[in-house]
Amino acid sequence: MRNYFKTLFPFFCAIALLFLPLNNKISAADISYISTAQSSASDSSITPQSDDIGWRYKTVNGKLYKRLYNYSTNQWLGDWILVS
Numbered sequence: 001m002r003n004y005f006k007t008l009f010p011f012f013c014a015i016a017l018l019f020l021p022l023n024n025k026i027s028a029a030d031i032s033y034i035s036t037a038q039s040s041a042s043d044s045s046i047t048p049q050s051d052d053i054g055w056r057y058k059t060v061n062g063k064l065y066k067r068l069y070n071y072s073t074n075q076w077l078g079d080w081i082l083v084s
Contacts, residue, residue: 051070051071051072051073052070052071052072053068053069053070053071053072053077054068054069054071055067055068055069056068056069057083058080063082063084064082064083064084065080065081065082065083066080066081066083067079067080067081
């Protein structure tokens with residue numbers, strides 16, 4: 001049974017390739033349709049799923065400190081950490 005599979009599998013693959021369409025050209029009308037669809041999708045309202053969090057830095061007596069800040073809610077996260 002396996003011997004038949006090994007010999008007939010390439011034959012069936014070759015037959016399947018014959019039925020694939022060969023003219024996959026894109027016209028200018030298709031491109032303008034694609035760009036119009038993308039621009040209308042980007043015009044929809046976007047709501048962020050996570051907060052915008054980043055580091056804030058300050059220098060006290062020549063020492064650098066950092067602290068996390070949530071820019072979405074305007075709140076501090078954690079305590080000041082000595083960097084150097």
